[in-house]
Each structure stands twice: as C-alpha cells, then as structure tokens.
Amino acid sequence: NETIYILAIESSCDDTSAAVLHNNKRLSNVVATQKIHEEYGGVVPELASRAHQQNIVPVVHQALAKANIDKKQLSAIAFTRGPGLMGSLLVGTSFAKSLALGLNIPLIEVNHMQAHILAHFIEEENTKKPAFPFLAMTISGGHTQIVLVRDYFDMEILGQTLDDAVGEAFDKSAKILGLPYPGGPLIDKYAQLGNPKAFPFPKPKVGELDFSFSGLKTSILYFCQKKVKENPNFLVENRDDICASIQYTIIDILMSKLKKAVKQTGVKRIAIGGGVSANSGIRKALVDAEQRYGWETFIPKFEYCTDNAAMIGIVGYLKYKKKLFSNQDISAKARYVL
Numbered sequence: 001n002e003t004i005y006i007l008a009i010e011s012s013c014d015d016t017s018a019a020v021l022h023n024n025k026r027l028s029n030v031v032a033t034q035k036i037h038e039e040y041g042g043v044v045p046e047l048a049s050r051a052h053q054q055n056i057v058p059v060v061h062q063a064l065a066k067a068n069i070d071k072k073q074l075s076a077i078a079f080t081r082g083p084g085l086m087g088s089l090l091v092g093t094s095f096a097k098s099l100a101l102g103l104n105i106p107l108i109e110v111n112h113m114q115a116h117i118l119a120h121f122i123e124e125e126n127t128k129k130p131a132f133p134f135l136a137m138t139i140s141g142g143h144t145q146i147v148l149v150r151d152y153f154d155m156e157i158l159g160q161t162l163d164d165a166v167g168e169a170f171d172k173s174a175k176i177l178g179l180p181y182p183g184g185p186l187i188d189k190y191a192q193l194g195n196p197k198a199f200p201f202p203k204p205k206v207g208e209l210d211f212s213f214s215g216l217k218t219s220i221l222y223f224c225q226k227k228v229k230e231n232p233n234f235l236v237e238n239r240d241d242i243c244a245s246i247q248y249t250i251i252d253i254l255m256s257k258l259k260k261a262v263k264q265t266g267v268k269r270i271a272i273g274g275g276v277s278a279n280s281g282i283r284k285a286l287v288d289a290e291q292r293y294g295w296e297t298f299i300p301k302f303e304y305c306t307d308n309a310a311m312i313g314i315v316g317y318l319k320y321k322k323k324l325f326s327n328q329d330i331s332a333k334a335r336y337v338l
C-alpha cells in the first residue's frame with residue numbers, strides 16, 4: 001500500500017510544465033506553452049529561458065492546487081536534467097533543487113528521452129502498457145529515435161537522426177509552402193485532401209536505422225522553386241497534393257525504419273511518442289501494420305506525447321522505488337545521451 005507523491009518539473013525546451021503523480025497515476029499535469037516563438041518561426045533559446053522563469057512558480061502552484069496536494073505531502077521532486085536547451089534546463093533544475101532542499105525530500109534527475117518512452121507506463125483507463133521488450137520510436141520537433149527497451153532502465157538506441165528531427169522536416173516543409181509555424185499539423189490536415197502519389201520525393205540514403213531529413217527538405221525546396229518559376233500559383237493550386245506527397249514520403253521513411261528494426265530485433269511491440277505521434281498518417285500506418293505484420297502498437301494519450309511533466313513524474317516514481325536519488329551538486333546536462 002505505497003503512497004508516493006512526486007512533483008515533477010519539465011523545462012527542456014519551450015514548454016514549462018509541472019505535474020503531481022500519486023504512484024503511477026497523474027493527479028495534475030499543467031503545461032504553459034510559450035506563444036512568443038511563433039512570430040520567429042522556431043524556438044528562440046534566450047526567450048524560452050526567460051519565459052520559463054516567469055512561468056515556473058505559477059505552473060508549480062497550479063499543479064499542486066489541481067492535485068489538491070500540500071507540498072508537505074510530497075515524497076520527492078523529479079526534474080528534467082537533459083537533453084535540451086541549457087538556459088531552459090537550468091530554470092527547472094535550479095527550481096527543483098531549491099524546493100527539494102527546502103522541503104528536505106529526495107531529488108530525482110530524469111533523462112527527457114527516457115521519459116518520452118516511459119510515459120507509456122502512466123496509469124490511464126483504456127490505455128494498454130507495452131510488455132518488455134519493445135521498440136520505442138520517439139518523434140517530435142526535437143527528436144527522432146528508435147530505441148530497444150528491455151526494461152525500465154535498460155534501453156539501447158538503435159538509430160537516430162543525423163540532422164533534422166522529423167517534426168522539423170514537417171515544419172520546414174510547411175514554411176516552404178508559406179504555412180505558419182508549427183506547420184506539421186497543417187500539412188497533416190491538407191494531406192488528407194490530397195493525392196499522396198502526386199509528386200514523388202526521394203527517400204534519403206542513410207545506413208541501417210539512422211534517419212536524415214535535411215536532404216528531403218532541400219529537394220522539396222528545389223522542387224517548389226522550379227515549379228513556381230513555371231507557374232507562380234503552383235503552390236496554391238497544388239497545396240493538398242504537395243502536403244499529401246510530403247507526408248507520404250516522411251511516413252514511408254519512418255515505417256521502413258521500423259520494419260528494419262523489427263527484422264533486426266525480432267521484437268514486434270512498437271510504442272511511439274512525441275508530438276508527431278498525432279499525425280494521422282503514422283497512426284493509420286501503425287493500425288495497418290497490426291493487421292499486415294502482426295505488430296502490437298502503442299500510442300499514449302496525446303497529452304503525454306508532447307513535452308509534459310507527467311512523463312517526468314512517472315520516471316520519478318519508478319526511480320523512487322529503486323531509491324535512485326540525486327545529490328544537490330547535480331547540474332543540468334544539455335547533451336545527455338539516453
């Protein structure tokens with residue numbers, strides 16, 4: 001009859017988030033999204049850390065209030081140590097250290113990439129948890145990774161991007177088409193109205209299970225520039241077909257890597273996470289693969305796909321049970337390999 005209350009803090013990129021977990025259940029998960037970056041078409045690190053400083057206290061207060069928990073009841077504080085933007089990580093790290101010191105409770109450092117994967121273990125009705133071993137694919141604006149997960153803390157990176165993340169590939173393609181940032185969801189929306197085979201784009205030639213998206217972006221750019229020269233209205237007239245073709249190419253790349261990973265490991269349980277998990281194309285492809293290849297696929301609630309503190313909290317809970325605590329001399333780590 002354990003009763004562990006974890007306060008978790010996430011500030012690795014442009015979202016300030018705090019969550020309270022009771023064992024493996026989420027009591028609250030507050031996310032303050034920073035709107036400021038939209039007008040720059042991407043995250044500006046200096047503005048992000050300043051916004052974290054403004055947001056962190058109210059966000060933590062809200063998380064405690066929504067959970068109906070007094071801070072004196074907390075068992076430990078978990079925080080994102082890395083990877084991420086140094087200035088952003090420092091805000092959450094310093095805050096977590098001070099609070100743990102003040103309350104005299106354990107401090108637990110969390111790797112953000114591990115948290116994206118272990119988010120699958122947050123207790124939720126109507127959500128099944130993957131059994132070990134499974135393959136995790138984390139796809140977002142900052143990450144593209146395939147990981148073999150043998151146990152909670154026994155993970156091996158099988159492949160990752162050598163340049164842009166898949167979310168960036170969506171967003172940069174959208175920018176070429178004149179769509180606002182972040183353009184991923186818009187490409188998805190228009191893709192559903194278009195012909196995915198209208199314009200074939202080349203798939204990158206990159207070894208084994210790694211990814212590369214910068215070449216695809218360049219070929220989309222050159223293609224659009226050439227077509228616009230012939231017809232200034234080309235992008236407007238063919239928006240849906242272009243979006244469908246871009247999405248088809250990206251999903252094809254992701255699925256062919258997953259197929260390779262399954263072949264290499266013999267593991268047919270696939271768990272995805274990260275903001276790009278919202279994409280309708282990848283969701284359809286995974287459902288299809290369940291029938292076609294006998295895979296078992298897992299997608300967490302969307303609130304646990306995008307950056308959030310609840311996923312930091314579940315790692316905090318799992319580490320708390322193993323007494324994996326950190327000292328006060330710990331510091332943020334911008335490049336923190338899983």
Ligand code: KG4
Nearest residue numbers: 140141142167182184188275276278279306
């Ligand atoms: O996980 P996330 O919220 O933030 C991080 O990057 O860590 O992911 C955001 C990314 C953006 O690149 C956004 O365009 C992409 O996820 N995204 C999508 C969709 N929804 C979000 N990309 C394609 N289709 C979508 N439906």
Ligand code: ZN
Nearest residue numbers: 116140142307
């Ligand atoms: Zn993330």
